Structures are given as C-alpha cells and as structure tokens.
Amino acid sequence: MIRATRRRVGRAVLVKNADAFDALYIQLQTAMTNAWDDAMREGIANALDRLRDLGPGQFTKEDGDMIMRILEASVGPDAIRAAMREPVVNLTDALFRVGAEEVGQAAGVAIAFMRPDLDALDVLKTGNLYWVGNSWNIHTQNLMAKALEDYFTEGMTRDGLTQRFAEDFAGLTKRGQRYWEILADHTATKTREIGRVTGYERAGIVRVQVRAHLDDRTTKICRHMHGRIIEVGKMREQADAYLDAAGKRNEPAAKAAWTMHGADADLSNTPTSKLGKGTASPPYHFRCRTITVAYFASSDPVDQIAQSITDREKLSKDQVADIRTLATGAAWMEKGNERRHWKKHGSFLEARKLADYEASARGVVRNPSARLRVSMRVPEDQKAKGDFTPRPYATFAVPHVFTKKGGKKRIEQPGHLFTAVRLDTGEIVTHHWRDDDLSSRNDITPARDIQKALKGLLKWLFR
Ligand SMILES: [Zn+2]
Structure with a gap:
C-alpha cells in the first residue's frame, strides 16, 4: 500500500x-x-x-x-x-x-x-x-x-x-x-538570507527546508541541520531581531539574534521545535555553505516519516504502524547481496541455508516485542558514488545468545539479532547478529527508539 x-x-x-x-x-x-x-x-x-x-x-x-x-x-x-x-x-x-x-x-x-x-x-x-x-x-x-x-x-x-x-x-x-x-x-551570506526571508514572504511560502552542501567536509552542525523544516515566521523574527540590534549598533544583541555555532555544537538530538530563536536561517557558523529552499509538504507517508525523523520529532502512532506494515511487507534483498550477507553473518545465526537466513530476518521484523529504532542514514553504496542524501531506515532487534564452539568448550555470548529495513525503497538491507547495539556509522540522525524491547526475556524461536 x-x-x-x-x-x-x-x-x-x-x-x-x-x-x-x-x-x-x-x-x-x-x-x-x-x-x-x-x-x-x-x-x-x-x-x-x-x-x-x-x-x-x-x-x-x-x-x-x-x-x-x-x-x-x-x-x-x-x-x-x-x-x-x-x-x-x-x-x-x-x-x-x-x-x-x-x-x-x-x-x-x-x-x-x-x-x-x-x-x-x-x-x-x-x-x-x-x-x-x-x-x-x-x-x-x-x-x-x-x-x-x-x-x-x-x-x-x-x-x-x-x-x-x-x-x-x-x-x-x-x-x-x-x-x-x-x-x-x-556579510554576504547573512545579507542574502535576510533578502530570502522577504522573498519567501512575498511568494507566500511559509516553510522552508534546510539544504546543507553534503560531502566529506560538511560540518557536524550542518549535517544535523540538513533536511529540517523551518517556519518562515521564525526566520522573520530572527531577521527582525538582528536588524533591530544592527540599527542600534548593539553588537551583543546582534550576535545573540543569529547564533554562530562553534565546531563542538551538537544538535544531533535536538528536535526542530526546540531549536533556539537564533538558529533559523543559515549561516549556522562562519563560512557556512548551507541554504534553504521552499518546502511543500508531501502527502506520501514515507516522506512524512522521513521528515519527522529528520526533525527529531516524535512519530505518531499511525506512523509507527506504517513502519511495521512496510517492514513486514519489505522486499527481500537481491540474490547476490543475500549470499554475501549470509556468508558473512550466517554462522552467527546458525542459518545453514539461505532460506533460513531470510526466515530469521523476517522473524525479527514480525516479532511484536522487537526493539524498533529509526534513523536517517546514508547508504554505503550511495556514498561511494558521492551521493550523501540521507534515507530513512528502521532497525528491528531481539536479544539472542550466540553460542560458539571454542575447542571443547561452548562459549555463550549475549547480543542481538538485527534486521535493517530501508523504508523509502521498502527492502530489507541486512540481517545479522551483533554483540552490541551501537548505531550504524552511516547514521545521520542518531538511531532513536520508537519501541523499546519488551521486558522479560522472550525465548526467540528460530524458524
Ligand atoms: Zn554550514
């Protein structure tokens, strides 16, 4: 659907x-x-x-x-x-x-x-x-x-x-x-941005989207700002506060009106609605190359989910239900890719056959007590082509003790079974066992819990 x-x-x-x-x-x-x-x-x-x-x-x-x-x-x-x-x-x-x-x-x-x-x-x-x-x-x-x-x-x-x-x-x-x-x-960037606010107002645009120039050199702050939706009304308030301070030659007030974030600023977990008044229009720091573009809301549910994740805002119950529906019906990864993943992770999963591997992946997604997390992430293959556009992902995890044979001893290692689903393409992209629950290094927004794992250890049945 x-x-x-x-x-x-x-x-x-x-x-x-x-x-x-x-x-x-x-x-x-x-x-x-x-x-x-x-x-x-x-x-x-x-x-x-x-x-x-x-x-x-x-x-x-x-x-x-x-x-x-x-x-x-x-x-x-x-x-x-x-x-x-x-x-x-x-x-x-x-x-x-x-x-x-x-x-x-x-x-x-x-x-x-x-x-x-x-x-x-x-x-x-x-x-x-x-x-x-x-x-x-x-x-x-x-x-x-x-x-x-x-x-x-x-x-x-x-x-x-x-x-x-x-x-x-x-x-x-x-x-x-x-x-x-x-x-x-x-001076050039700020002046242009204040001109843009006027442009947005006259064109009847009420919301804009932040567009960072994404590459290896993008600053942390702009990576965290990229894709967020900013109200033009908030930008107007900021511009007016700045102009008022500039008119009065009040330098501290001018600085306060337009926050220049330092290199250590961390907005990774800050919801857009909680960003300070001084963080509306770019530039967000000195030598900032980020711009804004007019934003028109999409009626596509996945676009809306991706937007909520990008804005670090709470997902609605319907959105969580949509994610589950989407993940349950997700396409299985392409054959060559599947074989590669199975070879790499299959032994951990005790999946002796390819079919077992798929069943294990889908089982994790279907498990109602699985921990569900969402994030915007740049796919590895896409990054290799120089495309840093973040995509929406959901990961499902259930506790799983991995047993390996160390000589005559059996070593039991607690961890999780993970299945990752890319939401915009609707496909399962990986399934593996891990001894930690760290986020992917490709995460642009920090992986956020939508549903924590249910309390009490559920015996995980391998099918
Ligand atoms: Zn920047």
Whole structure:
C-alpha cells in the first residue's frame, strides 16, 4: 500500500542561480581585502617615514602614540569605512536582491519590495558598513598596541625597530586579509538570507527546508541541520531581531539574534521545535555553505516519516504502524547481496541455508516485542558514488545468545539479532547478529527508539 507508486515531484524548489551570489560575494571579498591592503600599505609607509624622520635617539612613549595616530588615520574606523563605503553599500543592496529574487525565480513569482523591505535594506547597508569600520577596534588596534608595547620593553635601536615594524605589520596584513575574507563571507551570506526571508514572504511560502552542501567536509552542525523544516515566521523574527540590534549598533544583541555555532555544537538530538530563536536561517557558523529552499509538504507517508525523523520529532502512532506494515511487507534483498550477507553473518545465526537466513530476518521484523529504532542514514553504496542524501531506515532487534564452539568448550555470548529495513525503497538491507547495539556509522540522525524491547526475556524461536 505504502509502497505503491510514489510521486516525488515538486517536493522542494531548488535554487538554480547560485552564480549570481558567488559573483557578488567575490566582488565584496576583493573590495574589502583590497581596501584593507591599500590602507595598511599607506599607513605603514607613513609610519615608517615618520620613524626615519625622527632620526637616531631614544624611542619614547610619545613616538609610539604618534605612530598609532598615523596608522589610525589610514586604517582607523573612519578611514576603513570611507574606503569601503561604495562597494559595501552597493553590494549589500545587490546581495539582498539576489536573495529575494532567487526565491522569486524558484517560485515563479516576481518579488516586489515594499516599504518594510526597503527600510530593512537601509539598516543593513549602514549596519554592514558599521561592522566593517568597527573592525579596526576589534581586530587591529589591540594587536598594534601590543606590538608597540613589546618594543618598549625590549630596548631596541630605532633602525631595529623600523625593521621589526615592517616585518610584523606585513604579518598583520596577512592576518587581516583572512579576517576580511571571513567578514565578507559572513556579510554576504547573512545579507542574502535576510533578502530570502522577504522573498519567501512575498511568494507566500511559509516553510522552508534546510539544504546543507553534503560531502566529506560538511560540518557536524550542518549535517544535523540538513533536511529540517523551518517556519518562515521564525526566520522573520530572527531577521527582525538582528536588524533591530544592527540599527542600534548593539553588537551583543546582534550576535545573540543569529547564533554562530562553534565546531563542538551538537544538535544531533535536538528536535526542530526546540531549536533556539537564533538558529533559523543559515549561516549556522562562519563560512557556512548551507541554504534553504521552499518546502511543500508531501502527502506520501514515507516522506512524512522521513521528515519527522529528520526533525527529531516524535512519530505518531499511525506512523509507527506504517513502519511495521512496510517492514513486514519489505522486499527481500537481491540474490547476490543475500549470499554475501549470509556468508558473512550466517554462522552467527546458525542459518545453514539461505532460506533460513531470510526466515530469521523476517522473524525479527514480525516479532511484536522487537526493539524498533529509526534513523536517517546514508547508504554505503550511495556514498561511494558521492551521493550523501540521507534515507530513512528502521532497525528491528531481539536479544539472542550466540553460542560458539571454542575447542571443547561452548562459549555463550549475549547480543542481538538485527534486521535493517530501508523504508523509502521498502527492502530489507541486512540481517545479522551483533554483540552490541551501537548505531550504524552511516547514521545521520542518531538511531532513536520508537519501541523499546519488551521486558522479560522472550525465548526467540528460530524458524
Ligand atoms: Zn554550514
């Protein structure tokens, strides 16, 4: 019934035009690093000139202050803001529109900006410019002040100081470049995402799905976010909180409005409904490549089950019943595959014949007291082809003592008989005995108990 022909059209509208964003992002990054580079070069040249002009003699605290003033005139908040004004303002506008238009194109709707969107855009433009200028204080001033302080305590000649200045500040430019790259990336992504929220609203889309770029390098957090459904209303609240903070130049509030998760963040078990307010739109961390797409609910029961598992939400009684029905009627694995599995696991199962192996697998699924767990998992063969799309799985387990002959002794080892069923294709994919109940290493969502094994040891009949 569930496995009847399944429609898989129009589930999600994919973004077609990622090029526009990439082009703008590179422009922003280039503009920022160039402006910074030019400003630094000029500032350092001026500072070194002044050092030389001073001639030989003791380097004083006043000389240090003077050098800081000269540098600040070139790379201070006002100077940097002025140097980057045009590209930051223009590109903020373009990135915001790209976000909105990507959504409009995908949904086939022309996005008309209204008063609130234009107001938001103005806040973003000045806000982005403000963060850019403010970066002097956050990132650079302390480093330079520290460098100067070190020179005072080391009692160097003026020539030696000039040389070390030139070397250290060259390193500072490099470090600065990485900083500007991250800031450009962050500014571009956030601006586009706020534009997308407007696009979703105007296109009448109320829910979106998180799409991580899945490969070996996908961050843990984005693996945990992938496939979840986020309400556009929640994204709007987040964007408004961020814009409000940016308008008030309240940096802590801006940071709180949009959580940048660290590398150790673990959302693997957090239901989507329990995610914090600051976790709605990507980016979820620095240099995040995750996007969102419009989501239209599927009427297919297996799609709905997969979605509930992905969102780490509780499955309904009907869904659990559907899983059982599906697993009971699951197709048996293909012959070659079956032989391979039987050869590998058959001895553990005391399955001397292929038919016994199948009977054992199906018996576990049919056992009403079996422990039932579900997870989204990337199939091994699919992964080998570079496809990391998670699929829904159900595993059934019953306690089983494996008896092996160790010389004359018989060794009894407690464990479980497992049968795994892939739900979207409706087939049994493996059956084996294991001495532990660890999840598969291919699990994307942690294997979750839907029904725990019934209490009391049930004698398992091998048929
Ligand atoms: Zn990411």
